[in-house]
Amino acid sequence: MPSLAATTSRFLVGDYGYLRLFSNLQRTVYFHGSFQSFCRFDFQNGPLTLTSLGVKCESEITSGNNQNKLQQGVSTVEFPKRKVKKVGSRGAQLVGAKTSLDIEAAPFAAKAFPELGLPHLLVKRLKEEGYEVPTDVQAAAIPTILKNNDVLIQSYTGSGKTLAYLLPILSKVGPLRNDSSDGDEPRGKTDIEAVIVAPSRELGMQIVREVEKLLGPADKRLVQQLVGGANRARQEDALKKNKPAIVVGTPGRIAEISAAGKLHTHSCRYLVLDEVDELLAFNFREDIHRILEHVGRRSGAGSKGSNRSPARRNERQTIMVSATVPFAVIRAASSWARDPLLVQAQSIVPLSSVCSTSPVKLTGGRTSNSTSTSDSENLPTVQSLPPNLQHYYHVTRIQHKVDALRRCVHALDAKSVMAFMNHTKQLKDAVFKLEARGMKAAELHGDLSKLARSTILKKFRKGEVRVLVTNELSARGLDVPECDLVVNLELPTDSVHYAHRAGRTGRLGRKGTVITICEEPEVFVVRKLEKKLNIPIQACDVTEGKLVVIEEEKRLKAVSQ
């Protein structure tokens, strides 16, 4: 357990500002210059989704003389009946009662997939796989990417960002593409057409599975995983034999195979940086630099002495994605991509219009109606967390934390739990204690082999493991829709880490609960998280097997006695 001082300073250092993109209640937002968008939102009644708002929304991008219209028209949105799904009794119930849950806050857009310009075959495949309606962010991102724009996609965790970039790529690459895209420039047989980079093996493999699912068994060799920890020679052989059009991998392995001359990406059309803010981390810097320099950079493109950076003198389309967008990302994205657009569920603006020097804020599900900071007038607030999460904290002594976790799991009747810790040793101890008390638990962290990691994750997905005790490795991008409870057994280092951890539950409109189990001296950190994320985090206790909310005053009184 780190000292409180250490925890606090990391919290303060790590917690730089975040982009403020939505703020006031009932505000009409106008953007001028080369871009114009106007949407009217009533934020009072819940999440920022067209469906939940039932509002009329118009949005268009104009370039100079009103050409290049991206989206246009007025649609009155109603929540379609078929989108209200039962997800069983897995959600958090404060009273511990088992009732089925509706996906009542599902962020589904007004448009249907065929309206977004996707090819017929791809729409058919989507339907076969059960994807009927695009989510809000998909409805915004797909046409924008299809128009060849470089983009930075920001939308809260579990809102469907993966398909938001995969679908436009599959519209142009592989057997489901538009016939018209055959007219594009011919590419070499061994050329890769899309490179997708993810910060972890698990996320890389998850993306591969998503692509394989859409391509179908006959064509799944068109996507190749290049993740670290797996046999590199085998990956290189597969590249040679299968000639995939899409590769998905971790930065180190992609850069390594590229440096060895076994990955031909010079005429690649798409470069996707998933969890882009994580990819900015120091340990990825060299590999990401190499990838940016090589992917989509045709030999001969960009003359010597050109004042454009290497990453910008190519023809590739750069797509960057994350739920959290610190200004470091805005600055990086502006230099890596060509005139990138910031795409969110209800707005598309040039990234250059976002001021990168103002302090920025990050929020959770509830939209603030405060305009107290000076920058909030111009920059609305980013929503990084799904609106349908309940956040609690529970105070206990360090030696009772695991027991508190077990009691919370029982009180909520949670079926699929991710418990986050920061240190491997403590993590192993926690698993040992849980197992000793008869709760099916497993550990997942970077010290395990790739095989062990994927086996454990598979078991967790199948429901064979009830509590997965893990660290930041699992905080990014992992999609286990059944996960109904996230527990912070140790505090996250800052609000960004809290957001990604918490985002493992409440996926795509499902309900979810997040409980931070902490010691009394750590409560002030919880208060800071609450403020930074603009979410209520209520104190709770487990009484007679039920989770009950306790008033702060009563809690403090009990502590002082």
Ligand SMILES: Nc1ncnc2c1ncn2[C@@H]1O[C@H](COP(=O)(O)OP(=O)(O)OP(=O)(O)O)[C@@H](O)[C@H]1O
């Ligand atoms: N249009 C859709 N209809 C139904 N389900 C969808 C749709 N789009 C995505 N999903 C499902 O929603 C879940 C969440 O999607 P995804 O993992 O892409 O979210 P995300 O926004 O990338 O989350 P994170 O920020 O945590 O990475 C997945 O299970 C995915 O299959």
